[in-house]
Amino acid sequence: MDLVLSPEEEMLVNSVRAALxxxxxxxxxxxxxxxxxxxxxxxxxxxxxxxxxxxxxPEAFAGSNGxxxxxxxxxxxxxxxxxxxxxxPCMVVFAKALLIGGQDxxxxxxxxxxxxxxLIGSMSLGSCPGEDRWNHPGVLATERGCKWxxxxxxxxxxYASSAALVLVVARTGMGLTAFCVDPRSNGVxxxxxxxxxxxxxxxxxxxxxxxxxxxxVGGLGGAESLLDRTWPIATVVGAAYAVGLCETALRLSxxxxxxxxxxxxxxxxxxxxxxxxxxxxxxxDAARSLLQYAAWxxxxxxxxxVEVAAAKLCANQMCQSVARGAHQVNGAMGFxxxxxxxxxxxxxxxxxxxxxxxxxxxxxxxxxxxxRAHERRDLIxx
Amino acid sequence: MNxxxxxxxxxxxxxxxxxxxxxxxxxxxxxxxxxxxxxxxxREFCKKLAQKGWLTISWPQEYGGAGGSAWTETVMREEMWAxxxxxxxxxxxxxxxxxxxMRHGTPEQxxxxxxxxxxxxxxxxxxxxxxxxxxxxxxxxxxxxxxxDYFVVNGxxxxxxxxxxxxxxxxxLVRTSRSDRKQHGISILLVDMGTPGITVRPIDSMIGPHDxxxxxxxxxxxxxxxxxxxxxxxxxxxxxxLAFERIGVARYARAHRVIEDLCGQLFxxxxxxxxxxxxxxxxxxxxxxxxxxEAARLLNYRAISIQAAGGVxxxxxxxxxxxxTLIEQMVGHVGLDLMGSLGQIAMGDPEAPLGGDISRQxxxxxxxxxxxxxxxxxxxxxxxxxxxxxxxx
Numbered sequence: 001m002d003l004v005l006s007p008e009e010e011m012l013v014n015s016v017r018a019a020l021x022x023x024x025x026x027x028x029x030x031x032x033x034x035x036x037x038x039x040x041x042x043x044x045x046x047x048x049x050x051x052x053x054x055x056x057x058p059e060a061f062a063g064s065n066g067x068x069x070x071x072x073x074x075x076x077x078x079x080x081x082x083x084x085x086x087x088x089p090c091m092v093v094f095a096k097a098l099l100i101g102g103q104d105x106x107x108x109x110x111x112x113x114x115x116x117x118x119l120i121g122s123m124s125l126g127s128c129p130g131e132d133r134w135n136h137p138g139v140l141a142t143e144r145g146c147k148w149x150x151x152x153x154x155x156x157x158x159y160a161s162s163a164a165l166v167l168v169v170a171r172t173g174m175g176l177t178a179f180c181v182d183p184r185s186n187g188v189x190x191x192x193x194x195x196x197x198x199x200x201x202x203x204x205x206x207x208x209x210x211x212x213x214x215x216x217v218g219g220l221g222g223a224e225s226l227l228d229r230t231w232p233i234a235t236v237v238g239a240a241y242a243v244g245l246c247e248t249a250l251r252l253s254x255x256x257x258x259x260x261x262x263x264x265x266x267x268x269x270x271x272x273x274x275x276x277x278x279x280x281x282x283x284x285d286a287a288r289s290l291l292q293y294a295a296w297x298x299x300x301x302x303x304x305x306v307e308v309a310a311a312k313l314c315a316n317q318m319c320q321s322v323a324r325g326a327h328q329v330n331g332a333m334g335f336x337x338x339x340x341x342x343x344x345x346x347x348x349x350x351x352x353x354x355x356x357x358x359x360x361x362x363x364x365x366x367x368x369x370x371x372r373a374h375e376r377r378d379l380i381x382x
Numbered sequence: 383m384n385x386x387x388x389x390x391x392x393x394x395x396x397x398x399x400x401x402x403x404x405x406x407x408x409x410x411x412x413x414x415x416x417x418x419x420x421x422x423x424x425r426e427f428c429k430k431l432a433q434k435g436w437l438t439i440s441w442p443q444e445y446g447g448a449g450g451s452a453w454t455e456t457v458m459r460e461e462m463w464a465x466x467x468x469x470x471x472x473x474x475x476x477x478x479x480x481x482x483x484m485r486h487g488t489p490e491q492x493x494x495x496x497x498x499x500x501x502x503x504x505x506x507x508x509x510x511x512x513x514x515x516x517x518x519x520x521x522x523x524x525x526x527x528x529x530x531d532y533f534v535v536n537g538x539x540x541x542x543x544x545x546x547x548x549x550x551x552x553x554x555l556v557r558t559s560r561s562d563r564k565q566h567g568i569s570i571l572l573v574d575m576g577t578p579g580i581t582v583r584p585i586d587s588m589i590g591p592h593d594x595x596x597x598x599x600x601x602x603x604x605x606x607x608x609x610x611x612x613x614x615x616x617x618x619x620x621x622x623x624l625a626f627e628r629i630g631v632a633r634y635a636r637a638h639r640v641i642e643d644l645c646g647q648l649f650x651x652x653x654x655x656x657x658x659x660x661x662x663x664x665x666x667x668x669x670x671x672x673x674x675x676e677a678a679r680l681l682n683y684r685a686i687s688i689q690a691a692g693g694v695x696x697x698x699x700x701x702x703x704x705x706x707t708l709i710e711q712m713v714g715h716v717g718l719d720l721m722g723s724l725g726q727i728a729m730g731d732p733e734a735p736l737g738g739d740i741s742r743q744x745x746x747x748x749x750x751x752x753x754x755x756x757x758x759x760x761x762x763x764x765x766x767x768x769x770x771x772x773x774x775x
Contacts (some may be wrong), residue, residue, distance in 0.1 A: 001453050002384045003684040004691060009383065069383060254769055268771035271758070277769055278761040285701055289680035290673070296385045310673040365672055366665035369641075373649040376642075 003289070005073075012070060016052055016077040024081040026340045032084050033343075037162050038200020039085050048117025053091040056233070057099070061111040068233060068295040072240035076288075079244020082343045084199050086120050089158040092237050094121030097167055097178065097230045101218030106180065110165065123167040125156040125201070128231045129224075130360030139206055141170035141177060146213055148172075150179060153205045157183075160190045160202035167217060168206070175221030179211045186210075197350025198343070232308040233298060235355040239291040239315040242351040243284055245344045246322040250280045252341050253326045256333065273329050280322045287311070287318040309356075309364035316358045319348040385683075391453040398436070398461050402468070405430065411729060411739075412466035413547075414590035414746060421547050421592070424470025428502030431469070438476060438500045445484055445492065446500030452690035456683070460635035471544035471592070475499040475506050477630030479553050482623045483572075486611040495551075495572065507549035509539040509573070509597055510620075516541075517759050519555075520564045520617060524599060526556035526571060528613070533558070533571060535579075535602040541753075545595035546584045549575050552597070559614050570616040572608040579603075589746055622694055627754055629685045629699045633706035633747075634678035640713045640743050641671050643736055648720060667716050674712065678705035697768035700760040707750045707757055714744030 005013065023043050032040050047053050055071040057063020071092070078087060095114050098107050098121070113119035126136070139152030150170050157166055160183050168181045183190060187209040193201040218226030254277060257268035267273045291314075294307035323345040327334045334341045352358075387395075405427060413420045431437040440455035441447025459477075467473055480499045483491055498504040515522040524537025535556055545552070552573040559567035575582070579602035587593040611619040645668060649659040658664055681702040688695035717740040718725040729738025751757040765771040 001387055001683060001687065002690075003680070003687040005383060254771065258771065266772055268765070268769075269774045271762070271774045274765040274769075274771050274774040275758070275761045277771065278764045281764060281768060282701060282704055285681060285684075286674075286677035286705060289684060290677055292383060293385055293676075293680055296383060307676075310676055313670070313673050314677055359666070362666045362669045365669035369645045369668055369672060370649045370659055370665070372642075373645040376646060377650045377652075 003292075009070065009073060012052075012066075013073050013077060015050070016074055017080070019046065019050070020077055020081045020083060024083045026082070026343060029082045029084070029343055033198040038159060039162070043083070044085055044117055047085065047087075048115075053085070053087040053117070054095075054115040056092060057095050057111060057115045061099075061107070062115040063095075063111075064115075067299045068236060069292060069299055071237055072291060072295045075237040075240035076244040076247070079241035079246075079347075080248050082198075082245060082248070082347055086122065086159050086162070088234055088237055088241070089122040089125075090114060090120050090163075092234045093123045093230055094165070094167060096233055097123065097217055097226055098180075100229050101178070101222060101226045102180075103214050103216075106214060106217075119165070120159055120163045121165045121167070122158050122160060122163040124154040124169070124204070125158065125354050126154060127167075127169045127223075127227060128234075128355050129227055130356035130364075139168055139170040141172045141179060141211075143172075144210070148179065148211045148213065148216075150181065150206045150209045150211055153203060155203050156193065156195075156201045157190075157204050158202075159200055160204050161192070161200065166204065168204070169223045169227070172220060176223035177220050178217045178223040178226055180215040180217055181206070181209060181211055195350065197347045199347070199350060231355065232294075232304065235308055235312050236291050236295050236298065238351055238355050239287065239311050240295075242315050242319055242348055243288045243291065245348045245351070246280070246284050246287075246318055249322050249326040249341060249344045249348070250277065250284065252339075252344070253277055253280065253329045256330050260331075267329065276325045276329055280325045283314075283318040283321045287315040290314045306365055306368040309361040309368075312355060313358060313361045313365065316352045316361075319352040323348055387457070388451060388453050391451065391457050394439075394450075394454050395457045395461065398457065401434075402461060402465055406465060406468060410466060410468065411737075411742060412746070413470045413544075414587075414593050415729065415742075416590060421470060424468060424472065425502070425505075427468045428470070428472050430502075432500060432502040437469075437472075437502050438480070441476075441480065441496075441500065442484070445480070445496045452686050456632070456686055459630065459632040463632045464635040464639040466636075471505045471507070471547050471549065472499075472502065473630070474508065474544075475504065478623050478627040479506050479508070482553070482619065483610065486570075486619050488607070490607065491572070491610065504551060505544060505547050505549045506551045506553060507542050507545040507547075507575070507595075507597075509542055509552045509554035511541045512538060513540055517756050520568065522555055522557060522568065524554075524556050526558050526569065526604070528558055529606075531606045533604045533606070533609070535571070535573070535599040535604055537599050539597040539599075540585075540594075542582075542595045542597050544592050545575070545582045545597055547592050548582065551575060553610075555616065555620065565617040567614050568617045568620075569613050570610040570619060571604050572610055573602070573604055574608075577602050577604065588748065593749075624755060629682055629689070629695070629702055631706070631754075632682065633710040633750065634675050634682060636743070637671070637675040637678070637706075637709045637713045640717055640740065641668060641675060643739060644668060644713075644717050644720060647736055664720050667720065671709065671713055671716055674705070674709045678702065678709045681705050697764050700755075700763045701768075703755075704757055704760050704764075707747075710743075710750050711747045714740065714747050718744050 051064030052074045054063040055066035059065045141148045141150045166181050166183050168179050187207040189205045190202045195201050260267050291311035294311040297304035435448045438447040440450040443449045483495050512522050526533040526535045554571045554573045558569040561567050579600045581598040583596045585594045685695040685698040685702045721735045724735050727734045728741045
């Protein structure tokens with residue numbers, strides 16, 4: 001047991017932080033957010049050259065194979081500067097789904113390009129298990145000879161305007177199935193959402209889009225089990241990104257309460273203010289501990305369903321507590337868009353609403369507690 | 383980073399659990415219940431632990447320990463607190479009074495005080511708070527006049543746990559000189575509670591016997607060789623000691639045990655799926671408690687990791703401590719809420735749900751956020767030392 005970063009882990013954190021501090025300032029973030037692509041291709045290239053986003057891709061596919069715990073360290077650094085990048089949708093969700101369920105030819109062709117940052121893959125955030133889709137009709141796939149025809153609409157696809165491939169989950173006679181779709185194909189229309197977080201999210205409408213059978217990922221009817229194995233990993237990296245966002249929201253708050261004077265003393269000399277900042281620190285450290293534990297368990301190939309749910313729950317509580325605390329102690333300054341705080345609290349809200357709701361994860365933990373109570377009782381009876 | 387307990391610590395946990403299963407009588411509910419068997423039981427229990435070499439399992443061998451790691455010690459603390467601390471008052475000797483003497487005692491003091499602790503033969507109390515010095519501990523006024531080879535102590539201490547157990551010794555904070563800085567001039571004395579001039583008066587508590595006392599000192603003569611650490615500079619010694627004390631009580635471990643008991647009661651009371659297992663409120667409340675207890679557990683492990691690497695985890699210990707306290711109190715409150723009206727039937731009544739354990743949990747954790755440095759004081763420490771904020775009011 002050792003919960004302190006190793007020298008290698010510390011080195012990774014320091015080099016990512018040094019690069020992002022220079023290349024991803026808050027004015028860069030504002031520019032990127034307003035841009036058509038929604039990410040900075042130059043920065044993305046630099047990150048990929050260093051192997052930071054591709055830590056979950058094996059070396060055989062040109063990845064840097066550093067494991068999920070290392071990936072969470074990178075995720076936290078991205079959050080600290082509110083960096084919008086395809087890291088999670090492309091390098092975590094898309095790459096993992098391909099590794100788990102992609103057919104060999106597709107994986108061999110696509111994955112090395114993904115790892116190098118030369119090809120962007122993505123998947124709808126709405127395909128996360130536990131996502132309430134508000135009865136959205138989704139996509140229907142029908143077999144036409146050796147091809148499939150997809151029609152319908154998926155929402156919230158990150159970076160769809162730059163993506164070469166998007167995993168689309170569609171209903172088939174054999175159950176939910178994931179198809180790898182080129183968004184530039186005939187019959188695809190994309191439209192950018194107006195969303196709270198700032199990440200480039202798109203609605204993707206499909207009208208009789210033809211997809212070859214070898215582009216099915218995870219097998220016919222295999223989407224649910226594919227997603228159950230993919231999204232927990234993304235959830236943990238997302239939680240790390242949120243921890244980074246909250247760290248900076250706290251740092252901005254501390255700078256403000258140290259320098260701003262009222263009633264003849266700094267705001268931070270009032271305990272009502274100081275303790276509110278401490279409460280943020282308490283929440284951030286709790287969330288980080290839980291997500292790193294979940295990441296370690298996944299790296300060790302141990303069952304981590306409860307730990308992932310616990311990490312997401314706690315991260316959601318952190319986001320609410322830190323956003324409320326930070327906006328409170330920053331006063332009117334905090335909601336001016338010239339000030340940086342909103343860059344972090346808007347993204348924290350977007351994270352909170354992604355990767356399964358609070359109630360979904362509460363229910364995951366509760367179900368495990370019920371199961372364990374049954375197991376203990378069975379043990380006593382036996 | 384690595385979240386695995388060392389294998390020898392895991393094996394120790396198994397052995398310790400089997401030992402507890404065998405040794406803890408069914409009536410055991412901790413030392414704060416009105417039961418004359420409790421204190422004598424803790425003395426016998428500590429002697430048995432000592433015979434197995436477990437009482438001071440993580441102390442260095444030269445002081446009667448087994449040289450175990452911080453993680454073996456963590457297993458010990460978790461299992462003890464989860465089982466209502468059967469070491470009774472002696473957990474304080476083992477967690478921090480003994481280690482303070484190891485670090486700051488003279489060779490003679492170590493030889494004199496540590497072996498009886500390692501044998502499980504001695505009860506200590508601590509004399510810190512005073513009627514006029516609680517959270518503002520450094521303003522204490524109990525006076526020790528300095529003579530060539532002795533001190534004369536006059537004053538009053540309050541809220542001393544176990545003093546009436548009775549305690550054999552007291553780790554006492556006294557003022558040995560006055561200066562502009564109130565932290566300066568404080569010294570630590572190791573006081574034989576049998577010395578003439580000492581009077582102990584128990585104070586009735588919501589929790590039960592031995593919880594709180596007052597100690598009066600009237601011209602109490604303490605030999606010079608019972609001064610621990612430097613004269614007038616005891617404050618820094620005790621501050622570092624308290625960082626260890628804060629992670630010394632594995633409150634999260636009892637929270638986890640209570641959550642497990644509540645899940646057993648509500649989710650599987652002998653029927654496979656009682657109605658309460660489908661109740662969304664109960665399910666989600668317990669899930670939330672579980673997650674907070676897990677966070678507390680991991681934050682304790684972080685502080686222990688720093689300690690194991692030779693550091694002093696001052697702010698990390700305070701962060702862990704606040705989480706520990708909050709979860710331990712929360713499981714009591716939420717647990718009783720989930721019991722419904724039967725929850726008010728207390729321990730001692732055969733109809734008390736879960737043997738009254740939940741109402742004890744609520745009662746015993748009322749002071750958890752007050753003892754050993756109130757939560758607000760912990761937050762002040764975090765604000766100044768971790769967040770770099772100015773001193774606040």
